[in-house]
Amino acid sequence: MSKPVILTGVRANNDIHIGNYFGAILPIVDMAKRRSADFDINLFIPDLHSFTTPIDHSKLYDSIRSNARIYTAAGLPLDNQAIHLYRQSRIPAHSELAWILDCFTGFGEMSRMTQFKDKSRKFIDSKMSEDELTNEQKAWDTIHTNVSVGLFNYPVLMAADILLYSASYVPVGDDQTQHLEFTRDIAERMNRKFGDLFVVPKPVAQQHQFFGNDQGLRIKDLVNPTKKMSKSDDSGKGVIFLGDEPQAAHKKIMSATTDSLGKVQYDRENQPGISNLLEILTLVRQDAGKDVSLEQTISQYTGMERYGDFKRIVADEVAEFLANFQARLAAVDEQAIEDKLESSERDMNLVANETLHRVQTAVGLRR
Template identity: 85%
Template sequence: MIGGGVEKGETIEESIVREVKEETGLTITPDKIIHQATTFFKRNAESQANQSIQLYFTHSQLHGQINNDNITDSEKTYTNGTPEWVDLDKIDDINFRHSVDLKNNFTGVYFAISHLLNSRMSVIIYLMKPSKPVILTGVRANNNIHIGNYFGAILPIINMAKRRSDEYDINLFIPDLHSFTTPIDHSKLYDSILNNARVYTAAGLPLDNSSIHLYRQSRISAHSELAWILDCFTGFGEMSRMTQFKDKSHKFLDEIDSKISLPTSRQKAWDVVHTGISVGLFNYPVLMAADILLYGATYVPVGDDQTQHLEFTRDIAERMNRKFGDLFIVPKPVIQQHQFFGKDQGLRIKDLVNPAKKMSKSDESGKGIIFLSDDPKSAHKKIMSATTDSIGKVQYDKENQPGISNLLEILTLVRQDAGREVTLEQTTNEYFGMDRYGDFKRIVADEVAEFLENFQNRLAAVDEQVIEEKLTSSEKDMNVIANETLYRVQKAVGLRK
């Protein structure tokens, strides 16, 4: 009889795998235990009487056999206080794990399934942890990554992933489909995608961590299909109100307008905008929602320009849930996201020439931006030419001395990257009152040049085959999860029975 006991040296899970094999011939692995178990139950349902599956949640692993007494009397047996009975014919492999996760709500407790046969308990017992909650994040494929990207986004993401991977699954994806929303050089896209993965690896991403998943959005086709389904439940007005779309559209308009000198230039500019701004840019938030909802992501670190998109994701998820039942796990509200990721937010490095704006690759002169690919000597010169002020004293004052404050932040960040435990306050105190800006700039320039040299050496040492293997492995796993979600949605909207 399955559930008869744990042999010496076995875990409970290992004993279940062994006993199920002996009794049924099924080979069950811990990660597949739920689907195979429900398949077994359904296949044998007609020939076995009085069968049900009882779901219950407990804070401790169960030892020995279960009976009605210790189930009903055990303290903390049920998170909701009462057992829930599920008829076998109402369970399907796709929805089962999802419904357990929704009920469990990621409390971190264990759950078990007890198969009842002829009113006897413990004929078969399965025990495993619930799915870990998901943190999902990504950075666009980009060949020209600058130190603002690196210190403001990439490094904080990697540090967060390493620190939280014990408790969360980290979905770190390369959103290559989003690259099409603005003009790009398509001949360089594939290399840019791999370069992105190389940069993450050189920055310290542990590819051997099984809780960290690195994958390309385009390799999981469910992203596109779910986005289309969500499109059909999204109002035109919702997308029209997205401020990022408005900002990018008007920015493009201004750029075109400045290049057309005819009296009818504004109308011509609008004509160009109407053909140059893609529907993909307009619908960008819907694809972003699909990226998140496919994996039941609870937390998604976003910048200020993406908070509206995250709120839309919550809105469309709740809308679909109201209409079709519990299809999606809804991400946490923006305020809870900020609280959760508070210490994971990176500093925003400013432009070296115009420290009032953030460092951006749109800087046409290139003098205010330092790329990770810059020659260290070239970067040294850029730091030495950085805009400062006339106050003549080093201190951290972002309002009155944005240039000096920016250099203090950069110096702190490159020192932290080198392994030094230093804070911005400590760096500021070290150089506070220094009245020779040239000497201070030289200190910053020397350490930035050293950082670039070290990083470029790490980048050159990255084994691309290891990256390819990680991508392939993660994409295989993510396809399984994404397709389960898509299948569930297809059934809900009438595409499947």
């Protein structure tokens, strides 16, 4: 590729909520528009990652399409030739390179991945009674029987996603930094053994310095504002999905957990619910084109004593945001999206296959 590469993507299953939108999708789109003059932007849809945990496979294809539509509704310029929008599964080199890298990866390395341990634990918590959970051997038997190899080694596929395109910069959250470090480790290991096969991504500290504030705020759950908003919330009461009816979202905001202090203040430790609502209000105002900072929103509402009145302000503007976004989503040009996907996938196959052939030659599969 002619310029340095930034690579990023958002998993394509389940409904996308406003935490995903403001914390990942919108910052990605803004970053792509600002940096595309100096970088190639690889914005991929990681659909092969989508079923490392159980999903409804009958909905996956539509979720993949929805992912591309949401990027477009968020303002992604489909006519920008430096921005490449593509589906991971349409580039077979991802899977083949992942297998080759698997064979140079230690079982112990993957066993130490905290995301695997955390997600496995959540899975067995949902499958086992409290009495069963006290039996450590039974818990591990449940993991070994029910948790997929795909969940265990998906950091290797993530490494292939990055290394195929010589990506230097990959914006990742705190939960993915261990995987980025593994990508660096496996790239350096292969380079030592076979020569200069891969561009090694920048270290995590340099990634954070490079992207700065590009990665957005982490919106919290409305019911439990000490944890981030998550698709895995079974009740749905603490999550606002982009597909929610505006009035349903309005009710969720009005029911959001606050505190007993009775005064609006931005205090993440002592008033996480109110602080979360202040952040959400700032983000929906910014999405509406208003030049407002979090500090300005805090200043405007600090000291307000009627939480119900404050919630109603937030709820009204969230409902308006959803109505406007859903109108933009309904108006996206489906053919333009299809054309962009197909042209990007043609280009990305050429780049990925060149890297894969170099690796295949190094390991003895090609002359």
